[in-house]
Amino acid sequence: GEIAGGETLVRWKHPKKGLLKPQVFTSMMEDKGLISKLDRYVWRMACEFLKKLENQGKKISLSVNISPKDFYYLDLYREFMGLVKEYDISPAGLKLEITESAVIMDVPKQAALIEKLQAEGFVVEMDDFGSGYSSLNTLKDMDVDVLKIDMGFLKTTKPEHLERSMTILNMIISLSKMLGLSVITEGVETQEQVVKLSQMGCRIYQGYYFSKPIPVDQFEDAYM
Numbered sequence: 001g002e003i004a005g006g007e008t009l010v011r012w013k014h015p016k017k018g019l020l021k022p023q024v025f026t027s028m029m030e031d032k033g034l035i036s037k038l039d040r041y042v043w044r045m046a047c048e049f050l051k052k053l054e055n056q057g058k059k060i061s062l063s064v065n066i067s068p069k070d071f072y073y074l075d076l077y078r079e080f081m082g083l084v085k086e087y088d089i090s091p092a093g094l095k096l097e098i099t100e101s102a103v104i105m106d107v108p109k110q111a112a113l114i115e116k117l118q119a120e121g122f123v124v125e126m127d128d129f130g131s132g133y134s135s136l137n138t139l140k141d142m143d144v145d146v147l148k149i150d151m152g153f154l155k156t157t158k159p160e161h162l163e164r165s166m167t168i169l170n171m172i173i174s175l176s177k178m179l180g181l182s183v184i185t186e187g188v189e190t191q192e193q194v195v196k197l198s199q200m201g202c203r204i205y206q207g208y209y210f211s212k213p214i215p216v217d218q219f220e221d222a223y224m
Helices: 022-031 035-055 076-087 100-119 135-141 159-178 191-200 216-223
Strands: 012-014 018-020 062-065 094-099 124-129 146-149 182-186 204-206
Touching: 012 022, 018 022, 022 035, 035 062, 035 076, 035 094, 035 216, 076 094, 076 100, 094 100, 100 124, 100 135, 124 135, 146 159, 159 182, 159 191, 191 204
Parallel strands: 062 094, 094 124, 124 146, 146 182, 182 204
Antiparallel strands: 012 018
């Protein structure tokens, strides 16, 4: 019944086509080498918002996404340390979301980077967990803090697969506890799902059941 945090998302206000979702334009930005510029802009906006709330005596954490190419184009340690120092905010308030695909090509190098960021107080989340082909193997080598379970588990293609999906979810939640990790289930759309996940031991949820993506001013009015 309490808000645990928010995730910063990006939309493009196109002058003719209206509001565009990221899957429409991010691949183009990646091809043109612009994705890191966009990500840096979103990270900065998140820090500005966190500082604004802090000045109002309000506290919340925001998750920001790190694109796979950011690991190669940017010095991520320097970027994030620079931002928290510039805005004078706690690193723990800016949660860093990575995907398995972002680190799989060079696990030792990225694991060292994650450990370095964690040592400074950042919380690292593995996004879309369960959507890759070697998630468990990656988890063995990547010492993340939070698992964000892919929404695909709650969107089965056949009704008869729902029970199998719930069984897998239950195992992932149990595994996360054994590893000392927090877990967030994405794609939650019904109260029934909330009840089932709660019974499995999940305590944090994200999805349309609570809110669709909304502009930051609406988020502030509704939840802050």
